[in-house]
Amino acid sequence: MVSVSSQDFIYKTFHDFYDSDSFFSPSITRFVQREIGFFLLKNRIMIRHKRFQTIEELTFFLKKNVPSDVYRSCAYYEYPEAEMAEKEWLGSDLVFDIDADHISNSCDKIHDKWICVICGFEGKGVTPEECPLCRSKKFNNKTWPCESCLDSAKEETKKLISLLEVDFGFSHNDLHTFFSGHRGYHVHVEHSAIETLDTLARKEITDFVTGLGVTLLNNKKTNSYYASNLGTFGWQKRLNLGLQKFLSSAKKEDLKKVGIKRNYDAILNNKEKILNQCIMQGRWDSIKGLGTKTWEKLFQYIKTIESSQIDTVVTTDIHRLIRMNNTLHGKTGFKKVEFPVKHIDSFDPFTEAVAFNGGIVKVCVSDAPLFRIGENMFGPYKNQVVDLSTAAAVLLICKERAELVKQKDV
Ligand SMILES: [Zn+2]
Ligand SMILES: [Zn+2]
Known part of the structure; x- marks a missing residue:
């Protein structure tokens, strides 16, 4: 918990953000049917079950109450302001959360x-x-919210997008991609084909995305593999292409990563044969020294590479509240921002999600790693007083790594 003066500073900064042109009202489909929720900075309480008729009404509320976090339901309801049991659920977007906390x-x-x-x-x-x-x-x-962690989260997001487009047949237009404002990315699917899916159906989708239950043993009793070669769609295609890609460039160190401890040569000296006989023709036991256990390890590894590490709980919860686009994240002061799916490679959260420009704030930093905001590098800091840009100061105070230095203390 940070000091009162630090809290007041965050309150004022967040208030000014919602009271200025920096805040772009988000466009949310079926807005009046969404439940809106807030976590308030002042009393540190959660307010749920709110409904707003217009975005202007919501903006007025944000200025007046200054939440640290703003949420909207993935679902839409007949009565979003009612208690959970009386809301009358009409449907829900299909939402995915990829958070660095779930990726090592x-x-x-x-x-x-x-x-x-x-x-x-x-x-x-x-x-x-x-x-x-x-x-x-x-x-x-x-x-x-570290760059390298966020890069890993972005890679997982790209795999998710590929799964949604190639295997589920969604188009770019059906997908909305966001930086969460903290340590990850969100992907929202809005499409009539998914809106009324229940929790179980959504669980099937998360199983597919994470590769849960993907197995290559065709017959557990005889230990035999798929009799034929891998198929041309879905997970079979992903395993097929993934194996080809991995094996064609694999070196001894790569095989060690897979967990293979011996028989390197059986793989390294027979790459052509493995490709033609095993992967293309499905004759999985045709190479001496390359048996069931090794194949199992290879497939598990490729599955990890090809699947996406989503937080499955978020996707299966049809009443989930998710952070509202364009609002501030209470742990960073960054915005949750949408970007076009096709721009994911060039998207830079440390530029595009920055909510505060200019200003200089004196803070005492207890501990912070090296970090970047826009073009500027900061830190690492350890128990020192520094002048920072507003965005950097807000980030460190929100992360409880710095305190505001009041003018009279200087
Ligand atoms: Zn203890
Ligand atoms: Zn990291």
Whole structure:
């Protein structure tokens, strides 16, 4: 929890954002049928079950109440303002959330920190199951919207888009892609084919996207593989192309990554044969030294590469509230922003999601890694007073890594 003066600074900065031309009203289909929710900065309370007739009405509310976070339902209802049971669900967009928290990255140890709520013991990297000192399972986590983590999330998003387009047949126009404002990306599908799908049907979709249940053993009893070659669509095609791509350039180190410990030569010396006999003709047991277990490892690895690491809970929840486009993220002060699907490669969250331009703010930073906003690099900082741009100061205060330095303290 940051100091009162830091909180006041964030409140004023967020208020001014919603009160200025920097805030572009989001266009949301079926807006009046959506449930709107807020987390308020002042009392730190959640307000749900709100309905607004116009965007102007919503903007007025944002200026007056200054939320740290603004949400809208993926669903649309007859009565969005009613209690959950009385809302009368009409349908829901198909929504995907890709968050760096669900993707392991080597930089976790550099910028992520956990602190035991009970005894205060702390460590870096992935949060342990229980505190090594007092065995408590409650932690405060400090994560960071890091470039390399966000790049990984973007790669997962691109795979998701490919799955949605190639295997489900959605077009660019059906998909809306967003930077979440923190550590990930959102993909919304708006299409009549999915709007009334229930939770179970959505679970089938997440299973497909994550490759759950993709298996290559055709007959578990005889341990035989698909009798024929891999098919030309869906997961069979993805495994086929993925295997070809991987094996054609594979070196010993790559095979080690797959978990293959011996028999490297059976693969490295027979690439042509493997391609023609195994992958093209489906004669999976035709290479000496390349047996069931090795194939299993190879397929598992290719499946991981080809699938997308989405947060499945978000997609299957047909009442989910999701951050509203163009509003501020309370953990960063960045905006959730939409960008065209075809521009995903060049999209830069640290430029396009920046909400505050100009200004200089004096803050005392406890701990921050090296980071970039626009063209400017900041940090790393450790227990030091620095003058920062408003966007950088807001980010560090929201991440509880800095405090505002009041003028009289200087
Ligand atoms: Zn502890
Ligand atoms: Zn990272």
